Amino acid sequence: MPKDSIGGDDSVVSIELGVSRRKLMKQMASVGMVGGLTGLAGCSSLRESDSETEDVTTDSNSVTESGNASSQSSGSGAALPDFQRVPLTPPPTADEIDFANPPDPEREVAFVTHNATNQVFQPAIAMMNDAMNRFGWTGEFVGPTGNNQSRQVEIMNTKADTLSKGDVMATTVLDANSYLDPVKKAVDKGVAVTQWNTTVSEWDYKTMVSEFGYPLPYIGQEHYPAGNATGVTAYEKAEELLDDDSYVVLPTTGVPGHPALKARNDGIRNALSQHDNVEVLELLDVSTDVSQAINRVDTKYRSNPDINIILGSGFWGPTAGGRLVENENLSSSEMIVGGFDYVSDVLNGIQNGSITFTIGQNFPAQGFVPLSLAYRWLTAVSRCVISSPGPRSSTNRTSASHGSEPRGTRN
Incomplete structure (x- = not known):
């Protein structure tokens, strides 16, 4: 594992990305992140059925394929929001991705998180690594050991200082205010910034356009x-x-x-x-x-x-x-x-x-899609064909019952 570029202390975990899958697994094992990928490899046996969606009926509340409640029981809660439950689909493997002839000049990527030792992130890290190999980029997955928002913001500020125009930062966002300055600093330098796994409702389309000049895509669950x-x-x-x-x-x-x-x-x-x-x-x-x-x-x-x-x-x-x-x-x-x-x-x-x-969540997508979007953005910038941002759209896919996974991407 490379020497931590943030400061070398034990409060930060840094995992080098854009390396072989074997080296990546060794790095994750060295920081105690074990079990998640092997668990995912065998979890297809937990699927309840082979159908893509199911109609589910509760006591007096019929939930259709899209998750809309057709009638409400006599309780006092607010109407149910849209959601969809789909059976588990195992994630892609590295063998299914062609790493030959990366299409883009090398760029540096910083995937920053609020908790770098959370084992649920392992599939995302694997796909971050695959994406960097696909595009010929290098970088790291970095964050504090344990949940530490203030330490994450410090890391983001350091990364915003060291990244260059055309590099990429993908970050989780845990509150509306403390993340503004490091994100603005990165955006102003020409760094492509995306959000993954966690965002806040206050960062809506209008707010992001006002603060950053354009909306930052979020790849993650609608919680x-x-x-x-x-x-x-x-x-x-x-x-x-x-x-x-x-x-x-x-x-x-x-x-x-x-x-x-x-x-x-x-x-x-x-x-x-x-x-x-x-x-x-x-x-x-x-x-x-x-x-x-x-x-x-x-x-x-x-x-x-x-x-x-x-x-x-x-x-x-x-x-x-x-x-x-x-x-x-x-x-x-x-x-x-x-x-x-x-x-x-x-x-x-x-x-x-x-x-x-x-x-579950689509952690493979949370690792791969942020870099795919950054690649498309940077390609558009280099070709000077950027269009004005359109209205934000949202798709929510939420899965339950013996596995499966909610997917949501907001642009």
């Missing part, structure tokens, strides 16, 4: 609809499997205040509020440490044994819920466990029956 999909799926599973006719739901988060996780939890609560036989408890912070999460979920369950649904806005909650099911020898008629992500603990829990379902 509020994804949360609604989680709540809808949990209710369906409860109606199908639980012996009880009323439900007590424990929602969990690993990072309080994280905009994506908050939006997911808001969506979960909204979907479940459609039904009068559901009580949603106060959000439980389980932390991002799995052992802590297991202890906190266990403690909460012992103080409230009526809990029969445990949901997470990341993998920490369902991992802990699955361990509770195993330790207490609970059956599928006694506890529903669901949440997000395709990490090994969650996939293994689905396979052994301790976890009921999961929601």
Whole structure:
């Protein structure tokens, strides 16, 4: 692994990109990011059916292929947003991509994240690497160890200083204000900037045009609809499997205040509020440490044994819920466990029956598409054929139930 270009201290992880897949895997293993890619390689066996979409009917709420609610139950929640649940499709492999004769001069790329050691990013890192090989670019995946927004912003400022015109920065965005200065600095230098995985609603089309001169594309999940999909799926599973006719739901988060996780939890609560036989408890912070999460979920369950649904806005909650099911020898008629992500603990829990379902994201696209868009932008700039930006469009694809994945790209 190359020496960290940010400062060489242990608070930053830097993974060199544009290298062989073997070297990339060695780098990820050296920082403890193991299991995610191998989990994805075998998760096609978790698909519920071979159909591309399914019509799903709940108690009194018919959800069509597009995810629109055709009628509402007597609960008090807001109308469900559009979402779509599709079965899991395994990501492409490096063997399917032709790396011969890269079409573009070498450029430097900085993929910056708020947490460089989060194992869910492994498929994205692999496809970042493939994209750089495809275009003949080099760069790094870089960010703090653990969730650290202020440290990420420092890294972005350093990268904005060192990148040159025609280089690329792809970054997660966790709030509306602190990310403005480093992004403006990069844009003003002629760096192509894209957002991936996490953005904020305040950075809408009008705001980005005002701040940066054009909208920055975002490649990632629409988190509020994804949360609604989680709540809808949990209710369906409860109606199908639980012996009880009323439900007590424990929602969990690993990072309080994280905009994506908050939006997911808001969506979960909204979907479940459609039904009068559901009580949603106060959000439980389980932390991002799995052992802590297991202890906190266990403690909460012992103080409230009526809990029969445990949901997470990341993998920490369902991992802990699955361990509770195993330790207490609970059956599928006694506890529903669901949440997000395709990490090994969650996939293994689905396979052994301790976890009921999961929601995924298209991490391969989050790694590859930002660079594809940057390539198209830089090619347009070099040919002087830039068009005025059109109105923002959005497509949301949210997947649930034993894998699958929400995809959304906003331009």
